[in-house]
Amino acid sequence: MADTAITVEGVRKRYGDTQALDGLDLTVARGTVHGVLGPNGAGKTTLVRILSTLLRPDSGRVEVAGHDVVRQAREVRLRIGLLGQHAALDEELGGRQNLEMFGRLHHLGARHARVRADELLERFDLTATGRKPVRAYSGGMRRRLDLAASLIGNRHGTDPEVLFLDEPTTGLDPRGRAEVWSAVRSLVGGGTTVVLTTQYLEEADQLADRISVVDRGRVIADGTADELKALTGGDRIDVVLRDPGLLGAAVALLPLPKEDVTVDPDRRLLSAPVTDRMAALSAVVRALEEAGVEAEDVALRRPTLDEVFLHLTAQDDRTKETV
Amino acid sequence: MSTYALTDSWTMTRRELAHWARQPGRLVVGLVFPVMLLLMFGYLVGGGRGVSGDYLDYLMPGMLALTMAFGLEGTMLAVTQDLNKGVIDRFRAMPMADGAVLVGRSAADMLQSAVGLAVLIVVGLALGWRPQGGPGAFLAAVGLLLLFRFAMLWIGIHLALVAGKPEMVQAVQILVWPVGFLSNALAAPAAMPGWLGTAVEWNPMSRTATAVRDLFGGLGADPAHLWAATAWPLALLAVFFPLAIRRFARMSH
Numbered sequence: 001m002a003d004t005a006i007t008v009e010g011v012r013k014r015y016g017d018t019q020a021l022d023g024l025d026l027t028v029a030r031g032t033v034h035g036v037l038g039p040n041g042a043g044k045t046t047l048v049r050i051l052s053t054l055l056r057p058d059s060g061r062v063e064v065a066g067h068d069v070v071r072q073a074r075e076v077r078l079r080i081g082l083l084g085q086h087a088a089l090d091e092e093l094g095g096r097q098n099l100e101m102f103g104r105l106h107h108l109g110a111r112h113a114r115v116r117a118d119e120l121l122e123r124f125d126l127t128a129t130g131r132k133p134v135r136a137y138s139g140g141m142r143r144r145l146d147l148a149a150s151l152i153g154n155r156h157g158t159d160p161e162v163l164f165l166d167e168p169t170t171g172l173d174p175r176g177r178a179e180v181w182s183a184v185r186s187l188v189g190g191g192t193t194v195v196l197t198t199q200y201l202e203e204a205d206q207l208a209d210r211i212s213v214v215d216r217g218r219v220i221a222d223g224t225a226d227e228l229k230a231l232t233g234g235d236r237i238d239v240v241l242r243d244p245g246l247l248g249a250a251v252a253l254l255p256l257p258k259e260d261v262t263v264d265p266d267r268r269l270l271s272a273p274v275t276d277r278m279a280a281l282s283a284v285v286r287a288l289e290e291a292g293v294e295a296e297d298v299a300l301r302r303p304t305l306d307e308v309f310l311h312l313t314a315q316d317d318r319t320k321e322t323v
Numbered sequence: 324m325s326t327y328a329l330t331d332s333w334t335m336t337r338r339e340l341a342h343w344a345r346q347p348g349r350l351v352v353g354l355v356f357p358v359m360l361l362l363m364f365g366y367l368v369g370g371g372r373g374v375s376g377d378y379l380d381y382l383m384p385g386m387l388a389l390t391m392a393f394g395l396e397g398t399m400l401a402v403t404q405d406l407n408k409g410v411i412d413r414f415r416a417m418p419m420a421d422g423a424v425l426v427g428r429s430a431a432d433m434l435q436s437a438v439g440l441a442v443l444i445v446v447g448l449a450l451g452w453r454p455q456g457g458p459g460a461f462l463a464a465v466g467l468l469l470l471f472r473f474a475m476l477w478i479g480i481h482l483a484l485v486a487g488k489p490e491m492v493q494a495v496q497i498l499v500w501p502v503g504f505l506s507n508a509l510a511a512p513a514a515m516p517g518w519l520g521t522a523v524e525w526n527p528m529s530r531t532a533t534a535v536r537d538l539f540g541g542l543g544a545d546p547a548h549l550w551a552a553t554a555w556p557l558a559l560l561a562v563f564f565p566l567a568i569r570r571f572a573r574m575s576h
Contacts, residue, residue, distance in 0.1 A: 052416045056575050077418040088409035092342050104334045105419045107327055133345065149413065 005030040005162050005193035006051065011060030012217075013046055020046040021057070022217035028195060028210075033188055035208030035225075036197040039309065043217040044197035045085065048166045051195065052082045065161045078106075081150035081160035085167050087142050088149065091135040095126050095145050098134065102152045120148040124183070140176035143168070147183055159187060165196045169203060181206055201225075201308060213312055221312050232303045232311040237274050237284060240297040244268045253291050255283045274300070328420040335427020336434075339401075343435075353397065353435065354442050357390040361446060364509055374511050383447045383454075384464070384535040385508030390439055391472040392503050392528050396496045398432050398479030403492050406483065415574070425571060429476050436472045440465060455541020464538040467552045471531040474556035474563070481567040484574075508532055527555040 006028035013021040021043045028034040036044050049055040051064055053073040062069045065079040082088070089098050096117050103113025121127045124144040134142060147168070153160045165184070169177040184194060184207050198204050204211045205225040213221040213228065221228060237256070241247060244265050251261050256272040263270045274280035277300050288295050303311075343350045365382055374381045405411050405424075414424050454461055482495060505522055507529040512520035523529055534552035537544035 054412055054415055054575060074418050077416055080416065082413065082416045084409050084412050086409040088411075088413035090338065090410050091408065092345050093338070097341060101334060101338055102413065102417065105331060105414070105417045105423075107330075107418065 003030050004028070005032075005065060006034075006195065007061070007063045008047075008051070009061040011047075011050060011057045011062060013043075013050065013055065013057050019217055021050070023060070024214070024218055026212055026219060028193060030193050031188065031191050032209040033184065033194040033196060033207050035204035035211040036195065036214055037199070037201065037204050037211050037309075038197075038214035039199060042214045044214055045166055046217075047214070048082075048084075048164050048195070048197055052080055052164050053077055054082075079161040081153065081163040083147055083150040083163070083165045083168055085170065087134075087146045089134045089142065089146055092133055094131045094133055095121060095129045095137075095148075096131075098145065098149060099152065102149050106152050108152075116152065120151060124148045139172060140179060143172060143176055143180060144183075147180065151187075159190050159192050162193045162195070163187065165194060167197055167199065170199070177203075201303075213309065215309070215313050228308055228312075229303055232273075232308050234303070235274050235277050236271055236301055236303060236307075237280055238269060238271045238297070238299050238301060239284060239288070239295055241268050241270075242294040242296055246293050249291075250288070250293055253293075254287050256280070268296070328423065328426075331420040331423035332426040332430065334419075335423050336430040338427065339431030340434075350435070354439055357386060357393070357439060357443050358446050360389070361386045361443065361450075365450065374514075379447070379450060379452045380540070381511075381536070382509065383443075383452050384539055385506070385532045387440060387443060387468050388471065388506070388528050388532040388535060389503050389508045390443060391436060391468050391531070392475055392506075393499060394432065394436050394439075394472050395475040395479040395482075396492065396499050397435075398428070398476050399483045399486075399495055400492045401432075402428060402480050402483035403487060403489055406487055407489065422568065422571075425480060425567065428480065429473070432476050433469065433473065436469065440468060454539040456538055456543075457541075460538040460541070460544070463544075463549075464535045467531055467534055467538075467549075470553065470556045471528070474527075474559040477560055477563040477567050481563045481570060484567060484570040502526070503528065506532065527559065530555050 004027060006026065008024060008026040011021050011024045012019070024043065024047065026034075026036075026047075036047060038044050046055065050057050050062060050069065053069050053076050056070055064076045067075040067079070069076050090101070093101070099117035099120055100113050103116045104110065106113075108116055121129075124147065126141065126145055126148065129137065129141065129145075134145065137145065150163060150165075151159050168180050168184075172180065181203075184196070187194060194207075196204070196207060208225065211223065211225055211228055212219045221231065223231075239250065239254070241250060247263050247265060247268065247270055251258065251263065251270060254261075254270075254272075256274075261270055261272040281298065281300055285295075285298055288298070361382070364386070365379055405428075411424070454464075482491070486492075486495075505519075506526040507523055512523040512529070515523060530548070530551040534544060534548040537548050
């Protein structure tokens with residue numbers, strides 16, 4: 001078996017006037033978690049729908065678990081699991097009924113489907129739901145059952161080779177999010193390759209070995225979370241002043257790289273990238289104190305997705321112009 | 324992989340049976356509704372225009388055909404609901420046999436319609452309706468009714484795949500009434516104005532009702548009536564079955 005679980009080459013998909021995917025390339029190594037990061041409308045869901053055989057690409061080549069998604073769709077379907085943005089469950093039926101049905105449709109056989117359903121209910125702490133219909137579940141329970149259903153897996157009744165998670169935590173509360181995250185981590189231990197789309201840098205940061213940043217249907221950057229953040233200049237320091245009139249003076253006196261400081265008078269905020277977090281924090285606080293400039297808040301933070309994304313897309317536009 | 328076509332279709336049929344077991348009320352309402360219509364038109368509204376003889380003998384075949392026609396909206400509603408939920412994506416991303424989703428739906432709907440026919444026939448018998456013509460004619464009549472229902476079923480699936488929205492189901496639910504009543508189910512076309520009578524006679528549902536009336540009447544069926552009641556549903560199936568299958572496959576485009 002090759003070390004590559006997924007190969008995507010030059011994939012294009014158009015809906016009417018919208019070019020959803022515009023020559024997208026992607027390679028995912030077996031047994032890794034790959035994050036696909038991008039804003040709404042970047043093409044993340046279209047990509048997942050193509051990878052999971054729900055949608056045919058207009059052109060390009062896509063292989064998942066060693067099989068072509070168009071010509072060998074059934075072979076691919078035997079090896080994948082899919083967790084979409086919306087719960088893909090029969091709301092009228094109970095948890096066990098859902099899992100047994102999906103197990104049968106995965107051709108596990110009646111007895112094996114029952115065993116697998118029990119196993120997954122246990123694993124996702126859903127045994128207590130009994131015969132309750134899914135529509136009476138809480139959001140977190142529903143997401144767990146949905147995840148369990150996406151793991152029904154292959155003919156051998158083990159986890160699927162490749163799992164697609166399309167924005168798995170959008171709309172979940174922090175506890176639900178933590179549950180999904182821990183489930184994803186436990187999967188990777190079992191050798192499953194995971195492709196995860198998200199709008200949250202933190203999520204990609206927590207879970208993904210590598211991240212592809214997608215914009216307007218193409219991958220515009222690729223790397224580990226640290227590599228991507230390094231592209232934007234790493235951590236930042238935010239200083240909120242009491243008096244917005246002093247922002248100019250503060251920029252002049254603070255020990256920060258002047259050309260990289262951004263000022264937002266409406267929020268009385270100045271912000272700058274830092275390399276040594278602690279040294280920068282104490283230097284800024286000391287300088288403010290010595291000059292007698294009152295600050296409401298001084299905080300260190302990691303770059304947000306917005307910043308990484310704006311940075312990368314700005315770069316992307318610049319390269320386009322030079323070409 | 325076609326060895327799984329039967330088991331997968333059966334799994335999908337069982338899903339519908341499980342829905343009935345979960346919500347028996349919905350099933351019962353579906354079965355009681357035609358009975359209510361029968362009682363309303365048989366006793367409340369009273370006698371059909373231009374009908375000679377016992378009205379119940381005229382009305383029963385019409386109500387049976389009308390019940391089959393109204394099945395269209397039930398099918399369309401169920402398919403629309405599935406399409407608007409994520410579960411259809413899970414089915415489509417599974418290695419199940421092609422078409423099992425639709426075959427399971429049609430098997431369950433046909434089963435429900437057969438039960439619906441049985442209930443209506445039993446109520447008719449209790450009201451004093453007596454079909455003539457023997458068991459052979461009886462079975463032929465039931466067969467024609469179910470054939471008509473099968474054609475309605477695939478029209479319903481196709482409409483759901485084309486329209487795909489709950490609002491459209493409502494529109495069809497309203498439209499099915501005039502189309503259903505623009506037939507000879509309740510009144511004889513001879514008593515209607517010329518153009519209306521013609522439209523009514525062309526309604527495929529009228530063909531089924533006429534042939535079923537012949538068969539239950541015991542005077543021997545007119546071969547032309549039988550032919551029309553067979554050919555019309557088959558023609559509708561020849562159009563809508565492939566259209567629906569193609570439409571379902573094109574969901575990936």
